[in-house]
Amino acid sequence: MKQQEQWTSKIGFILAAAGSAIGLGAIWKFPYIAGQNGGGAFFLLFIIFTLFLGLPLLLAEFSIGRTAQKNAVESYKTISPGTKWHWIGIMGMITSFLLLSFYSVIGGWIVAYLYKTLTGQLSSVDASSYAEIFGSTISHPFGSVLVQLIFMVMTILVVSRGVQQGIEKASKIMMPALFVLFILLVIRAVSLDGAMEGINFLLMPDFTKVTSQTILEAMGQSFFTLSVGVSVMVTYSSYLPKTENLPRAALSIGGMNIFIVLLAGLAIFPAVFAFDLQADAGPVLLFQVLPTVFSQLPGGMIFFAGFLLLFLFATLTSAFSMLEIIVSVLSKGDKAKRKKWAWITGLAIFAVGIPSTLSYGVLAEATLFGRTFFDNMDYVVSNILFPIGSLLIALYVPNKMKKSTLYEELQSGSRMKKGLFQTWFILLRYVAPLLIIIVMLDVLDVF
Ligand code: PHE
Secondary structure, X not given: OOOOOOOOXXXXXXXXXXXXXXXXXXXXXXXXXXXXXXXXXXXXXXXXXXXXXXXXXXXXXXXXHHHHOOOXXXXXXXXXXXXXXXXXXXXXXXXXXXXXXXHHHHHHHXXXXXXXXXXXXXXXXXXXXXXXXXXXXXXOXXXXXXXXHHHHHHHHHHHHOOHHHHHHHHHHHHHHHHHHHHHHHHHHHHOOOOHHHHHHXXXXXXXXXXXXXXXXXXXXXXXXXXXXXXXXXXXXHOOOOOOOOHHHHXXXXXXXHHHHHHHHHHHHHHHHHHOOOOOOOHHHHHHHHHHHHHHOOOOHHHHHHHHHHHHHHHHXXXXXXXXXXXXXXXXXXXXXXXXXXXXXXXXXXXXXXXXXXXXXXXXXXXXXXXXXXXXXXXXXXHHXXXXXXXXXXXXXXXXXXXXXXXXXXXXXXXXXXXXXXXXXXXXXXXXXXXXXXXXXXXXXXXX
């Protein structure tokens, strides 16, 4: 095995890891789930879960990756040789493969919408037509597959260039651009007449709306948006030198993630209320509501194109991490093999993703267990593979790694206080497994 590549700068790692975290989860999924779950209360629960569960798990993945400094499978083999724990890494690869196969479907929708916006096809239609345009875009049998392919090729091209050349460089430009454009969007949205109601909806928790389902969805959302449970963060932290401050990195990634979720909410809900639209519109919220909103503003389509562009960036940086974990294992650090494996794996993911794309068109009627192909993929990944992966990591780190080694690893490059370390250890050892098991039993309808 060749010497591991490393990030060229601290900020490079933070941006790439935050890029993996911030994606469809924060920008597309959060607003629509919050919209369906009463807004503020869901947001508050999401923050609590991110701080007490998501962050400890993120730090757990970092400590595995940086202790071993190997890829997602070899890391577990190095720390616990002769055991079967490396299956956590193999499971992470499989989960990432399946996740990217349908994540790229929505990536394709963004590409299609961006194309339509830039070519002026969304500017001169009346508000009621956006639902129809969205419907025909995602159901077009050839067009929808083509945009998915374009999204996958973009992902493959960056990952095949390697960690330093590709992922880090791209993230360094993309992530700051994302923040700047988002802040502009928020300023635009909160200065609308009637925006206050939307701001209150997001920031004033209404606990009468909270059910056990809300609590569980908020927890799942915090794992998904932090990219924990699939060893992607093991992979990214394996490229770090021992001088990096891991607790601080985890905190800043968690902080950025909460911040972007706040920005997404502040960009969407004030506009929804100002224009009397539905906050609980579901997965279509962003694609149907935003063009309606933007089209009613002077220069709105330019704003919408800007929004779609940064949304595409955010989605791509998450996609890079899903492909990277697989390619890093298969290419074993060999540059020439990296390119080959990026193409083979990326195209295989695209092929497996085609039925997911067609689930919104010709395969809409083809259901199994009452769900389309897309929904079944999402179900298996989000409700089965993700929680099992998180649970295994929560069991692995405090039980299979030496406490003194962990303390040393987290102290390296930082001065983590003993009390904070203990809190982290307890959250990981007791709180995380218990809560995750409750979620899993609930999604399997045991309660
Ligand atoms: N965190 C990403 C998002 O919110 C999704 C993701 C999960 C990416 C797991 C990589 C690994 O969109």
